[in-house]
Amino acid sequence: MTMQAEPAEAQAASGSNRMIWADAIHKSYGRNDVLKGIDLEVAAGEVVCLIGPSGSGKSTFLRCMNHLETVDDGIMWVAGRVVGYEMKGDRLHEQSYAQVCRSRTKIGMVFQHFNLFPHMTVLGNIMEAPTVALRQKKSVVRERAMRLLEQVGLAEKAQHYPRQLSGGQQQRVAIARALCMEPSLMLFDEPTSALDPELVGEVLKVMKDLARTGMTMVVVTHEMNFARDMADRVVFMDGGVIVEEGPAAELITNPRHPRTKEFLASVL
Amino acid sequence: MSTLTTSTFGKSSRSSDGFTIVKAKHPGRWIAAGVLLALVALVLYSVFTNDRFGWPVVAYYFTDFSIARGLLITLELTVISMVIGMALGVILAVMRLSPNPVVRMAAAAYVYFFRGTPVLVQLLFWYNLAALYPTINLGILGLQFDANAVITPMFAAILGLGLNQGAYMSEIVRAGLLSVDSGQVEAAGALGINRFHTLRRIVLPQAMRVIIPPTGNETIGMLKTTSLVSVLAVPEVLYSAQVIYARTFDTIPLLIVASLWYIVVTTVLSIGQYYLERHFARGSQRELPPTPLQKIAYLFRVHDRRLPVSTKTDQENSR
Numbered sequence: 001m002t003m004q005a006e007p008a009e010a011q012a013a014s015g016s017n018r019m020i021w022a023d024a025i026h027k028s029y030g031r032n033d034v035l036k037g038i039d040l041e042v043a044a045g046e047v048v049c050l051i052g053p054s055g056s057g058k059s060t061f062l063r064c065m066n067h068l069e070t071v072d073d074g075i076m077w078v079a080g081r082v083v084g085y086e087m088k089g090d091r092l093h094e095q096s097y098a099q100v101c102r103s104r105t106k107i108g109m110v111f112q113h114f115n116l117f118p119h120m121t122v123l124g125n126i127m128e129a130p131t132v133a134l135r136q137k138k139s140v141v142r143e144r145a146m147r148l149l150e151q152v153g154l155a156e157k158a159q160h161y162p163r164q165l166s167g168g169q170q171q172r173v174a175i176a177r178a179l180c181m182e183p184s185l186m187l188f189d190e191p192t193s194a195l196d197p198e199l200v201g202e203v204l205k206v207m208k209d210l211a212r213t214g215m216t217m218v219v220v221t222h223e224m225n226f227a228r229d230m231a232d233r234v235v236f237m238d239g240g241v242i243v244e245e246g247p248a249a250e251l252i253t254n255p256r257h258p259r260t261k262e263f264l265a266s267v268l
Numbered sequence: 269m270s271t272l273t274t275s276t277f278g279k280s281s282r283s284s285d286g287f288t289i290v291k292a293k294h295p296g297r298w299i300a301a302g303v304l305l306a307l308v309a310l311v312l313y314s315v316f317t318n319d320r321f322g323w324p325v326v327a328y329y330f331t332d333f334s335i336a337r338g339l340l341i342t343l344e345l346t347v348i349s350m351v352i353g354m355a356l357g358v359i360l361a362v363m364r365l366s367p368n369p370v371v372r373m374a375a376a377a378y379v380y381f382f383r384g385t386p387v388l389v390q391l392l393f394w395y396n397l398a399a400l401y402p403t404i405n406l407g408i409l410g411l412q413f414d415a416n417a418v419i420t421p422m423f424a425a426i427l428g429l430g431l432n433q434g435a436y437m438s439e440i441v442r443a444g445l446l447s448v449d450s451g452q453v454e455a456a457g458a459l460g461i462n463r464f465h466t467l468r469r470i471v472l473p474q475a476m477r478v479i480i481p482p483t484g485n486e487t488i489g490m491l492k493t494t495s496l497v498s499v500l501a502v503p504e505v506l507y508s509a510q511v512i513y514a515r516t517f518d519t520i521p522l523l524i525v526a527s528l529w530y531i532v533v534t535t536v537l538s539i540g541q542y543y544l545e546r547h548f549a550r551g552s553q554r555e556l557p558p559t560p561l562q563k564i565a566y567l568f569r570v571h572d573r574r575l576p577v578s579t580k581t582d583q584e585n586s587r
């Protein structure tokens with residue numbers, strides 16, 4: 001592992017309004033090089049969509065941002081701190097799992113398959129992490145949870161179990177669950193890919209509402225309409241590298257790189 | 269078109285508020301039930317007319333004080349051994365899934381030894397521990413005990429049954445933990461929930477659905493395994509019966525007394541298990557399964573529920 005942090009740059013990272021700074025991220029599974037040096041910056045309040053063909057490393061890259069995957073080489077900064085490591089002088093000390101958990105409380109994540117806790121009610125799902133991981137008072141958390149359920153249009157489902165909800169409703173609960181931690185960054189990994197087409201809209205609407213509140217969002221998606229309408233920037237990945245990035249409307253309607261053209265032609 | 273269907277259907281089976289469903293008749297079911305009931309009747313006749321069963325003696329000793337006391341000890345042994353077994357089982361199962369290979373192997377070795385030897389041998393071993401370690405020395409606390417005084421028959425019984433059960437429970441718990449979708453652990457981790465809480469609040473409750481049915485079997489098995497400790501002269505229900513028949517020579521009736529009590533407790537445990545399973549099924553099924561009484565009612569029901577009128581109209585419209 002060769003990681004060197006230049007103190008000057010470190011200061012810049014914490015000082016600016018840069019929410020994410022991925023610096024030459026490498027990741028491989030055995031001999032399979034999945035990420036081959038990815039550089040990306042995301043400003044606070046920005047909405048960035050990651051697009052690209054299957055197996056291009058979008059999920060892996062996203063999961064590096066909250067340390068669900070460890071980075072092999074390069075440094076991932078989130079909110080001015082190195083993900084997964086504690087910086088002391090010019091040394092990076094690997095964080096304990098407890099420390100990793102503490103950093104993750106500020107990063108919300110929404111999965112393709114919702115991953116709601118099936119043995120808890122909708123309200124229980126949302127209240128679990130704030131009460132257990134942040135040790136907040138139940139009454140305070142419940143109030144916030146109900147407000148969020150209201151926002152995603154599911155207030156009357158608070159006492160239902162996830163299995164009793166449609167996919168779209170489950171995903172909206174998953175978003176409310178992540179938001180109840182009051183994160184400063186939200187990661188979405190294909191949040192609508194497991195949904196029937198007629199349920200996609202209701203989840204995208206919740207995400208659009210969220211984007212308008214100024215939440216920093218990184219969204220892996222195949223929904224080009226969402227990317228065009230809501231994203232500040234679209235990043236096209238292929239083969240473990242960023243091939244092209246730019247303002248959403250520009251990249252989607254007028255891609256420059258042939259591989260981007262090819263990919264967009266196949267999904268649009 | 270729709271008028272035609274209504275008229276042809278209407279005559280035979282339509283009532284004013286919809287169709288009445290008549291379920292299929294199953295003659296085979298009734299014949300099989302009849303044959304089996306006849307066999308049961310024959311066996312019961314023989315059992316109750318053979319004087320050597322000694323039913324009056326059975327009735328006399330069924331509520332005998334020493335039998336009741338023995339039953340209490342049997343229950344105590346079952347509960348304590350199962351609690352020790354479950355606690356050990358969870359600890360061992362978590363150790364088996366640890367990233368640390370030494371921890372993993374220690375747990376595997378434990379299971380290897382305790383599963384590899386008969387529990388009766390283990391019981392005798394603990395009972396005779398004094399031969400190996402005449403004094404038990406808890407160095408750190410500066411305490412020293414006489415092994416013969418500490419390892420009473422009851423203590424040896426609990427130790428033997430509990431430690432052995434831990435090995436079996438660890439396999440059951442491990443299967444349960446592995447049955448939980450890895451996405452659950454990931455979601456908990458992404459929310460910043462630490463390992464301990466993830467295990468206790470997210471993984472274990474879901475693993476329970478897989479853990480409880482075999483644990484119910486193990487508890488019932490344990491109830492009966494406790495009879496082995498009669499060899500250590502622990503006065504549980506079997507030993508209490510043996511003490512009586514050694515005096516009165518009513519061997520068969522007293523064995524029946526013991527058996528009946530085992531059956532009674534097993535029945536109670538089975539019912540408990542059923543409702544426990546129902547409890548942990550919440551969230552995994554849209555509706556809870558029916559209770560046994562409801563199931564029997566379904567089996568012999570001839571008329572199923574009535575279809576509401578709307579269904580009928582839908583049917584007609586789609587023609």
Ligand SMILES: Nc1ncnc2c1ncn2[C@@H]1O[C@H](COP(=O)(O)OP(=O)(O)OP(=O)(O)O)[C@@H](O)[C@H]1O
Binds near residue numbers: 059
């Ligand atoms: N845990 C893992 N172990 C080994 N290989 C993995 C693992 N996770 C992902 N990979 C490999 O890494 C590559 C990139 O996977 P990734 O999930 O990041 O792609 P993706 O761009 O998200 O694709 P998709 O659009 O299908 O979700 C794939 O070739 C995949 O096989």
Ligand SMILES: [Mg+2]
Binds near residue numbers: 059060189
């Ligand atoms: Mg993916």
